[in-house]
Amino acid sequence: MTEQEGLTVKKSENFPEFYTQLIQKADLADYSKVKGCMVIKPNAYHIWEQIQDYFNSRLKKLEVKNAYFPLFIPESFFQKEAEHAQGFSPEVAWIANTEEGERLAIRPTSETVMYDSYSKWIRSHNDLPFKMNQWCNIIRWESLATKPFIRTREFLWQEGHCVYETEKETDKETLTYLEEYQKLCQDLLALPTLTGKKSDKEKFAGAKYTLSIESIMPDGKALQMGTSHNLGQGFARSFNISYLDRKEKKQIPWQNSWGISTRLIGALAMLHSDDKGLILPPKVAFSQLVIVPILFKDTQAKVLKKCKDLEKKLKKHNPILDDRNYSPGWKFNEWELKGVPIRLEIGPKDLEKSQVVLVRRDNNNKTPVKFSNLTKEIDKTLEDIQISLFKKAEIEMKEKIHKTNAFEDFRHIIKGKKVALAPWCGTIKCEEKIKDKTIGAKSLNIPFNQPPKIGKCFHCSKKAKHLTYFGKSY
The missing domain is CATH 3.40.50.800 (Anticodon-binding domain)
Incomplete structure (x- = not known):
């Protein structure tokens, strides 16, 4: 192999260019003539197939069934859930000229089209819990700079959508699916994660709350790698999903949704690589x-x-x-x-x-x-490589996290391309000010395990509600 056929930049010196070269020269993906889209090559698609096989086996144990729903979604479906529609409106690609007489969205996510069907299929408490998943492609018409696997206009993912009788059951299973994602990342991809709850500002549009797994890339930016949302009863009301309980009374069910995408392949390439190229975890290697x-x-x-x-x-x-x-x-x-x-x-x-x-x-x-x-x-040796890759990545992630109680120190942490763990009041207004003052730093997630005493918010000095991870992100 000639020098030009290999990587020509060092990972530590020019990470964006390193990643761009790695994706192409390690035969993971290629650019497409369509701006913001990519070709997933066999070596990378093999990783996605291993993710599918692993997760499908877990879904079977959780009694979740796979299905497939249409790529095209009537505009009227989005209008039924205002907060959800507003959250996705900038990213939706539309087909304007249709026989239906209304615009059709090209699937940015499937809540609306799936729940229209759910309203026909769910009638009784005997139908619950109702658990369905689909593996599909997603279109989000990104205006931001795209990056293969990390941010593209089209990507592959799975999205699970479940319906339950009670809030308690929904809470429990929303956490269960997040834990499944954490296990997948650790056991299959050798990727360490930070688990927690999203802030009100960063939660999924229309959700009661969102749980996430995040990881920290070599350049200090965080990458959201999976989410699980408790949707409450809002979508069920909007889409007329109801059931008759054991006393023959009409009730509104609770829902959750959860997903991971081919972004995981990008995370793997970023974390498991060196100046020679990619280092594949044995469990997903072609x-x-x-x-x-x-x-x-x-x-x-x-x-x-x-x-x-x-x-x-x-x-x-x-x-x-x-x-x-x-x-x-x-x-x-x-x-x-x-x-x-x-x-x-x-x-x-x-x-x-x-x-x-x-x-x-x-x-x-x-x-x-x-x-x-x-x-x-x-x-x-293969077993040891799998374990060693995870341990190395975990150590590197922990080294990038710095605790602080003071905003000036927080600024230095962010400027130094690290992630801060700081006491925070939790308000949207405070988070917006933090983002403005640091040119882009935002909350990543709020760890589940919190100390008994937290103190004052590092930014506004009001009473802090929780320790929170902050950083810049992809």
Whole structure:
């Protein structure tokens, strides 16, 4: 691989350019002719498929069923829930000329179109809880600068929408789905998260409250990676969703909605990468190992035969045997760029010793491993890489969080590209002033675990309600 084919900037020196190069050169995505849209390439789509498989298995245990609803949503549906419509109006793409006689929105989210159907399907308490999910594409006509996976006009996501008899049950399950997202990020993607409740200013339009998972990227900006909303009874009233209770009385149910998107792939690329390229967590890697033969004319046939034998033996890891006519160094660089977790090097001297050289992508450690012990060692190494990636990312995230009680200190934290944890009064007016004075810093979320005594708001000096994470975000 030539120098220009690899990354030409350092992650620590020019992170925006580093990320742009990484996404393209590691074969995750490419730009489209349509502004703000991208092509998701197979290596990245494989990650999305692993997310789908993992989460679908969790949904089955939670008795959530998958379905699919239309991409096009009548404008009148949005008008039924005023706060929701107002919150999304700047981002909605419209089809103006329709046979229906009204504009059709191209799905920015599916509450309205799904709840119109729910109003027909839910009749009795026997129909509850009603739990449905869909995997689909979303269109939000962003006017802000776009970035592959992080902010695009079209992206993929899942959105779950449930209906319950009681507020208590809704509260419980709204938290359950957030916890599922946290587990997915940790166990599958090796991504650490901050869990908590969104401020009133930052909550989902039309929701009673919003819970979120956030993480902190290498440039100090936070990234919202999943949300779970308690929608209260507002949408049910707006869309005439009701049921007959056990006493045959008409009741209004409670609802929640929750979602994650392909933004998770962007978070993974930002956090699990270095100046050589991507570092894929083994559980989502398109291939867990690459076999690179070290070839010389007189031993080429023997080495290749052994490599092919290993390729068959290690089939469960979806191995790549790279026997192309390039130098070993060129191949090493390419697979390091693409993030394959393990590289196995085999040359004539290794054959003589009945071994391979196992190289870890995450820390570049090289270990000679006997053929007889290879399967066990690969399994052990993959497990260790998965754990190590999470621990490293968690340490780096915690190092970026600074506690403060004073606004001037808060300013320095934000200027230093860090995240602040500060006592805050919780009012929208105070948050707006904080954002204005810091050119963009906002509340990320409010941690669930709070100390018994909090003190005064770091900004307005009124009584603080809770410690809150603040920072700039994508």
